[in-house]
Amino acid sequence: MSAERTDVTGGSAGWTxxxxxxxxxxxxxxxxxxxxxxxxxxxxxxxxxRVAVGFRGRGHAARVLARLCAEADARELTVVCTPTDEYGADRARLEAFYRRHGFTPVAPEDRLTEHPWERMPQTATPTTEHQEP
Incomplete structure (x- = not known):
């Protein structure tokens, strides 16, 4: 990915x-x-x-990630990441966290970037009301 940030309209930094x-x-x-x-x-x-150590386990990261995913979905963006054990995280727990938010590991030949985990954009399924004949 380029060093310059752009949004879907091409503006620098944009919404992020x-x-x-x-x-x-x-x-x-x-x-x-x-x-x-x-x-x-x-x-x-x-x-x-990353959430400060004393504030982990309180749902802050889940709230932030849910918001990021919602923003990405609204823009039809795939979200990519690399779960690691850096910064004191437990990698297995972190991978489970990302799975709960719709991320999956991706084979190297199918990756969009160098990141091994991706979450495809989620779209709302339109509902149709049942109409009586």
Whole structure:
């Protein structure tokens, strides 16, 4: 992915920088959020999602990731990431976390980027009302 961030309309940084600022402000006092995003108009790269150690296990990361996925879905973007055990995370737990949010591991030959996990855009299934004859 290029170093320059662009949104689906081609503008530099576009919607990701304001979203990162908003999500960081949404954290409780003292709860730091590490969040790095990059977008090329097709793929939203989640470079880092990290909640301060003393605030883990309280649903903050799940809330942030759900919002990122919703924003990506609205723009029909695939979200990519690389779960690791860096920053004190348990990789198996992190992979389970990403699976709960719709991410799956992808074979190297099928990857959109160098990231091994992807979440395809989710679209709402239209419902049809049952009509009486």
């Amino acid at each position: 920088d304001p979203l990162v600022r908003e999500l960081k402000r949404s954290m409780p006092p003292g709860a730091l959020l590490g969040l790095v995003l990059d977008c090329d108009g097709t793929v939203l790269e989640l470079g880092l999602l």
